[in-house]
Amino acid sequence: NAGVMQNPRHLVRRRGQEARLRCSPMKGHSHVYWYRQLPEEGLKFMVYLQKENIIDESGMPKERFSAEFPKEGPSILRIQQVVRGDSAAYFCASGPGLGLSSTDTQYFGPGTRLTVL
């Protein structure tokens, strides 16, 4: 049973370019969470999605950032017109969406490390 998959693992962009980060949840999971982590810091929640629906985007910057989780295919976090401050590790986690309980939790992918030159 494959775990959460993210690609690319490393992404380098120049200022002003667009970055697209992809996340395929664990098999059987229908909910995806995106987090940003700066070096030596904690995990900052960005957005929570289920198929074709954004549940909570309270952690998303108002501009340049967007996320989707289409009916088919991976979830995508899109950053337009990247700036140096966007450089970070972006982690995706998936969960069953049944209510976090003693049987399940959020499982993290390996992350995408974005570097903006």
Next chain:
Amino acid sequence: QQPVQSPQAVILREGEDAVINCSSSKALYSVHWYRQKHGEAPVFLMILLKGGEQKGHEKISASFNEKKQQSSLYLTASQLSYSGTYFCGTEANNAGNMLTFGGGTRLMVKP
């Protein structure tokens, strides 16, 4: 509002014990503990549900005091492999599947 973890960092010798605390200002439904090694993804350790239970995982165990909205992670007879950053993720009673993570506790175990 994110939970507060303490200490922020701790250095141990192999075989020593450590306690990592996680406190929230919100009423909690569950607490989830993860360990992250440098450059890697956070790895799930255990969940604690309200009810004040205590769970164990090898020499790593945890407790959850629902009334105080606190959880503690206990590392006994630490091994070199325990080094990493430990995060607690809290689920508030009305959070509906969402976790809020603390700032992390950096643990270094030396030979």
